[in-house]
Amino acid sequence: MPDLVPQPESPRPEPLEGVLEPWTKKVTILVCWTRQLVPENQDMIRILQYLGCLDVLGFYSGHYCWNATCNNCIFTFRDPRTGEVKTQRSCQTRVQDGLEIVHLPKDVHRK
Numbered sequence: 001m002p003d004l005v006p007q008p009e010s011p012r013p014e015p016l017e018g019v020l021e022p023w024t025k026k027v028t029i030l031v032c033w034t035r036q037l038v039p040e041n042q043d044m045i046r047i048l049q050y051l052g053c054l055d056v057l058g059f060y061s062g063h064y065c066w067n068a069t070c071n072n073c074i075f076t077f078r079d080p081r082t083g084e085v086k087t088q089r090s091c092q093t094r095v096q097d098g099l100e101i102v103h104l105p106k107d108v109h110r111k
């Protein structure tokens with residue numbers, strides 16, 4: 001007789017498992033007026049990768065240094081603590097709850 005009891009779905013794997021910094025909860029950010037839930041405790045460039053916004057070719061061709069040298073990751077955001085609009089390197093900016101991206105880095109596209 002077939003099993004008629006619905007089986008729980010296995011949880012969907014998180015993108016970038018094993019790559020992300022340790023995290024226990026998600027925070028809400030706005031990416032071009034779209035609300036996104038993303039893991040806490042990450043640099044913003046990693047969050048853009050997590051969201052699938054980084055061009056794969058650019059990502060693997062060394063377009064991003066991930067180390068505050070190339071400036072290709074510069075983005076503009078509203079700081080939720082102060083309301084101030086800031087332009088900084090996304091590889092040097094930690095995600096925080098309520099952060100609002102105003103302008104993505106020049107070669108990053110919203111998905």
Ligand code: FES
Pocket residue numbers: 045064065066067068069070071072073074089090091092
């Ligand atoms: S990735 Fe090069 S400065 Fe941020």
